[in-house]
Amino acid sequence: MRGLRKIEPYIPGDQPKFSKMIKINTNENAYPPSPKVKEALLNFDASQLRLYSSLDNYNLTSALGKRLKVDSDWITTANGSDDILALAFQSFFNSSDPIIFPDLTYGFYSVWCELFNIPYLELPLNDQFEFDFDKIPEKIGGIVLANPNAPTGLYKPVDQIEQILKKYHDVVVIVDEAYIEFGGQSMLPLLSKYDNLYITRTFSKDAALAGLRVGYGIGNPKLTGVIQAIKNSYNPYAVDSISEALAIAATEDYEYYQKINGEIAKTRDWFIIELNKLGFNTLPSLTNFVLTTHPQQSAEAIFNHLKKHQVFVRFFPNKERISNYLRISIGTKKEMTTVIDLLKAFMAENNGGTK
Template sequence: MEIKGLRNIEPYVAGIQPKVDNMIKLNTNENAYGPSPAVLAALAAFDGNGLRRYSSLEQADLRQALAEQHGLEAGQFVIGNGSDDILSMAFLAFFQTETPVLFPDLTYGFYKVWAQLYCVPYEEIPLRDDFSWRVTDYQRECGGIILTNPNAPTGRFQSLDDIEAVLKANPQVVVIVDEAYVNFGGQSALCLLDSYPNLFITRTFSKDASLAGLRVGYGIGSKQLISVIQAVRNAINPYNVDAISEALALAAVKDWSYYQQACRTIMETRDWFASELRELGFELLPSATNFLLVKPSLVEAQKLFAHLEKEKIYVRYFPSQERIKDWLRISIGRQDEMESVLASIKECCNEQTNTTSGPA
């Protein structure tokens, strides 16, 4: 018997989480380094007995700590179960529209999924050939805008002047700026909050704060936007942030200098790795993130992907995305890991050159 009323939706396809010993995992842009010692100490000190109670509704301490970190007010923050939670709620809270919401054709793949899931009309705007977005494409009537800056999976950062031009042209709709990777060389739109009450910024603890497995993210905006998204949160899951996450995220914010150092180290490794790949003739986009989008030379992306996978090196390959089917997205690991990755890439390129040139 056919069951009626079932939802049919094409889901977001997340990067795989292989359980393999001694792998080098560079497929989901996780942090190369572990959480700060203060976070691990907070985890060890956590009172498990407290778990019989529900977690807090307000995350007052965490919001206050974030407010101090960013020079804002606690009332400008909303906390979620990862920034996916915040972004998903933002689609519900801010895009009640019949006019399409705009985002680039190449960006975080979840936006399209949420738009479809929540029946939000949307339009994907093609990026230029160099994978940057055109300001004028976003200066038109629309139901809202979402831009990732720096963008994923391209890694490209676009100037705050461009973001401001988009905000200025669209005072009547919400403009979301997803800053998941901003601390790897981008510049935050936080300084525009005072001037643009329609700006909503999302952040995550998964990348710069090395807590992807914990699931904490947050949104920052005017008190008006925060009160709307808080209401949506209370309409779905008021206890969306568990007590352990709240305690550990707070410890992370209080030990932020540890993370600043880790991010600097990752950026140094990224720039070294990028220059090595350029020497091999690879095409690369400039990256302000903890990953690189690269187009291999000498060897096809799919071949290199398979070669690396055989060596237990996991990177991301997007064969179904026409514009980047010849590219690979490689997260930046520790320096020693990236040295192994480089050696493996060179091996693959050499094998390919030997095969194509044939025996002497």
């Protein structure tokens, strides 16, 4: 057959279905969404579904605007942050100069570049997995930074990213804040100062609504205008009315989310200490996951041991630099205690090292 497109897609983490598993492989939230979300779902008037959802999700952008102290006109909603990021790539990266992101970051960035024919350069993170901004060339088409980064979990302080916004003021810098609510500081206050800043966020992680598929982008009206023109060129009603109602309920219960995400941060910090007591080297993390490796044991053997006990973590055998690492999402304290107990048993069985 002629004319068929060839593309290597992004490979998401597995979604295994076992009733008693501990699923800590795709950075979903450990806790259920706010009870207000359930209430909104039960109270949703099904007769409303006859109508299309609102074109601009005004009620949701207003709720978000109020919460984030941003003008609602600066916010665009989409079907998960994957959708808003894909729109942003198409909207902002139309130069023949390469866009820049680290070699170890969210795997979808390079997939979108291939899909949309955007030239790109993956700059190697240093041995500590830090992004050295001095290595960015002069002539570029834009920058994409996940902050904190995935899968490393490392966070860059706002003032360092601000230097990039200043230096590369004539191209758009996308800051993907999928994990920002787990401890980092948002770039939001800099939006009015830098017209080349575009921030993306999601309800999938901190709002415990990965299954709802709602994400959003925030940028000045000029950037937002381009994003909306692209969005309205193929899927104007990306967020359906049920999702909008539920996302509003989540946005309005920030108190609940501060509580559960604070718990996750506490469990994460405890988990890192426990891992390191077992001899792991774990990167500092300001997210709801950690990236860890053991100098004597192979990641694959640990992965298989955990899987045998229905604990699913993420292992990247094909990513050379982290092929001996595991990325472990933070579950509840009880789940993470089980994980530590399983790792202790593994270490006891494999004292001589399996690597």
